[in-house]
Amino acid sequence: MENSTHFKVFRLAAYGDIGQLKYCYFTVVTVLYFAIILANTLLIGVICIERSLHEPMYMFLCALFVNQLYGSTALFPALMFYLLSDTHDISLLYCYLQIYVLYTYAITEFSHLAVMSYDRYISICYPLQYNNIMTPKTIYGLILLPWVYSFFLNSIIISLSLRLQFCGNILDRVYCDNYTVVKLACSNTMLNNIWGLVVTVLSFSCTIFPTIYSYVRILQICLKSSKETKQKAFNTCMPHIASLLNFLFGCLFVILQSMYETADLPPILRTILLVYFPICPPLFNPIMYGIRMVNIRQACKKLLGRHTKT
Template identity: 85%
Template structure:
């Protein structure tokens, strides 16, 4: 354990010295966070209040919106604070807490999207048995399992990182992420690396593979079905596929920045790619689903009319 030091804080170097422009950034970030809270909370409220939306597809959407609020809260309050602060130190405890929140958000998002693809698969491939398969108990179990699975995997991840000793405390990030923290360690990180690989395989096999299987089966059914069935499948699956691709690209940007040198990219572009998965999906999903899904759109209009 050469030259290790017991650091009490990490320094988030990505903020740098941004001068007076920090007030502009703070305003933009505040507006984005406000819109995210408003859009997601509005649709959560509509789905909870409107009884006609108490169906599996909308309950899974509600879980998706709740998770997006959870993940955004892991970034935006701290981001707003550090933009205005003259010091950019973050305590080890809060750093690990932020890692846990952001990583559970990421994995839960993939789990929710996988469950939603399974729901569409049952709806399109087994329409007559849909209500018998997707019972309220099963819907609740799938939502709960998505959260518990993510919390459990990331609890192991954090427990392995907590034991590390560090040679440096400077993170070239706007927020804490586990890969950057582990890279600063002087102590042996073999267990962290092994668990990182295991967790990646488990996450991929339990989220991406079921999603791919669901859409392969949906495609097979659509190729043999009527034009009406194809149109129904297209209407219900398009928003989900867009959400999946949007979030997957955002997470990929984070992974690539952690493992490859990106100093040649403009700082503002690096920053956007780093926070994309925490900004674009929570902004994009409620707006897209609110516009694309007639039942949600009508419930929102009815609610606005009732208030006015």
């Protein structure tokens, strides 16, 4: 453990010297955050109020939107503060809190998308048994399990990182990332690296592979079905697949930047790729589901029409 120092703060170097552009960036970030809060809150409210949407598929969607609001709170308030601030230091405690929220958001998002694919798989492949399989107890369990699962995995990640001693405190990021923090450590990080690999493998194997299997089986059923059934399956499954790919690409951008040197990329491009996963899915998903899913559109029109009359 050579030249280790007990740092009390990390410095987020990616903000750099942006000068007067900080007001432009702040405006863009504020508008995006407001849009995310508005879109997700609106659809959560519509699903909760409209009884016709009290079905498993929409309850899982509601859980997805809640998670997106949760994840965005880890990035946007801090991002808005540091854009206007002259100093870009973040305390160790808040840094670890930000890591915890962003990582639980990411794993929970993957898990919810896997649950939604399972729901569509049961609905399309076993329609007569759907109500017997998707009981209220099963639904609540499938909603809560991703949270418990991600909280447990990330509690171990943070507990392992808390014991580290650091040789530096400069993070080339606009937010705290566990992999980058661990790279600054002078102490032994073998346990951190092993557990990080375990979490990555578990997260992908327990979510991506079941999701792929579900949609392959759905595709097989659709190929044997009528044109009307194919169209119905397409309308319900395509938003889920688009959400999964969108979030997966965002996470891959972060992982690749953490593992490989990306100094050749323009700083603004590096930052955009880093913030893609906590910004684009929470903004993209509610808009896409609101437009693509007929029942949600009709419920929105119904509630807005009722509000206009009153």
